[in-house]
Amino acid sequence: MKKYMQWMLAAILLCGASVMTSCKEAKAQDDAPAQEETAAKKVESTELIRTSQSWDGVELPDYFQGRPELVAVKYVFPAGQKLGWHHHVAMNYGVLVQGELTIIGLDGKTKVVHEGEAVVEMVGTIHHGENRGTKDCILYMFYLSQKDLPLAVQHPEITEL
Numbered sequence: 001m002k003k004y005m006q007w008m009l010a011a012i013l014l015c016g017a018s019v020m021t022s023c024k025e026a027k028a029q030d031d032a033p034a035q036e037e038t039a040a041k042k043v044e045s046t047e048l049i050r051t052s053q054s055w056d057g058v059e060l061p062d063y064f065q066g067r068p069e070l071v072a073v074k075y076v077f078p079a080g081q082k083l084g085w086h087h088h089v090a091m092n093y094g095v096l097v098q099g100e101l102t103i104i105g106l107d108g109k110t111k112v113v114h115e116g117e118a119v120v121e122m123v124g125t126i127h128h129g130e131n132r133g134t135k136d137c138i139l140y141m142f143y144l145s146q147k148d149l150p151l152a153v154q155h156p157e158i159t160e161l
Contacts (some may be wrong), residue, residue: 048095048135049118054125055103055111060091064146071143071151077101077131085128086152090145091156099137100144106158113139126155 052060077083077099084105087139096113105117106126113119121127121141131137143151 007061009031010088047118049093051120054120054122055113056105056109056122056125058122058125060120063144064090069145069147069149071145073141073143073151075137075139075141077129077137078135078141079131079136082130083128085126085155085158087126087155088143088152089149090121090143091120091123091149092143092145092151093118094139094141095119097138099131099135100133101129101137101139102132103127126158142159 101113
């Protein structure tokens, strides 16, 4: 009886292994087209901007001394809305992923950023952004800052030009 039980256990294990192998082979066959499709796709890289100047042509400042703090912010500008006058202490740049954004310097210089374009902001120069379009603008900005530095210094004393 003991030999019979061992033989049955061996047969069950063998059948289980056979079923598992068959399942794995069937799964591999099902996944083959997906694996081929994935293997055919390659990672793409497109450099959007490389510069050491802000959008108005001014040279960017040297990096701060000390430990950096990197900050990423998503801004949504509803159609027709404006951001108040402000300036940045730290360098920052971003990519507009939706809409069209107009940036205006206090000196009257203007830059229109279109969907998919990168922009390097002014540092130490007062400006503001506005959405003159009909759909929301979505802008991702990346700040090369330091702890306790504001991302922007507001200038509420400045009214429309």
